[in-house]
Amino acid sequence: MSFMKNLDFLQNEIFDQLIIREKEILRSNSAILDFDAEGMLFKSGSFSSFVYYIEEGCLKLKKDDRDLFFILEKGNILGLDYIFNDEPVYYSAYASKGSRIVQINAHILRNFVSSNSLFLGSVYRKNSTLNKKLISSLLDYRAKNLNGAFAAFLLQYDQENSPELTRKEIGSLLGYSRENITKVVRSFIAEGIIEEDEKHIRIMDKNLLETLRKNG
Secondary structure, X not given: OEEOOOOHHHHOHHHOOOOHHHHHHHHHOEEEEEXXXXXXXXXXXXXXXXXXEEEEOEEEEEEOOOEEEEEEEOOOEEOHHHHOOOOOOOOEEEEXXXXXXXXXXXXXXXXXXXXXXXXXXXXXXXXXXXXHHHHHHHHHHHOOOHHHHHHHHHXXXXXXXXXXXXXXXXXXXXXXXXXXXXXHHHHHHHOOOEEEEOOEEEEOOHHHHHHHHHHO
């Protein structure tokens, strides 16, 4: 962990409504977390004192530390909803290998929300957008058959934006078993849709994936 030496994360649009003094306070109450291996940020049932900005990598959100239900990508912020209440979190959060996460003091943000109505609006809009994305993702995957759901997953998390996931994690995310995921991977490889090298998937036929996502 190291304290912030720059203001890079403050370039995110959510912080546009903060004045210079507030940004300096926020910077001095933030720290960088670098992950050489996957690591837990907080556990389900705990109380979070921080908000997390994803500078690099992604965060995996899991129910009961096991079932992956959402992936939060670079540029997003986790924990904004807990600025407004003191309830325990209902999921566990893990940073993927290679992630760089900015840990921000939630108490400081809570003070800014109370005193800066424009910033309050920014936080509310950002949090609403994230919640809509979560719901949309869950409904989209579960409304499709196996081929359609896996195609949608591959198109969303392409080579440049691909988190390291196990078969079980992909299955949890899409609403299918690990065995189902193994089966569809083999099927897509046999049909020339994808290639796999040491469990890293490379898309070979994006047009066919688009068709499967649309019709699945």
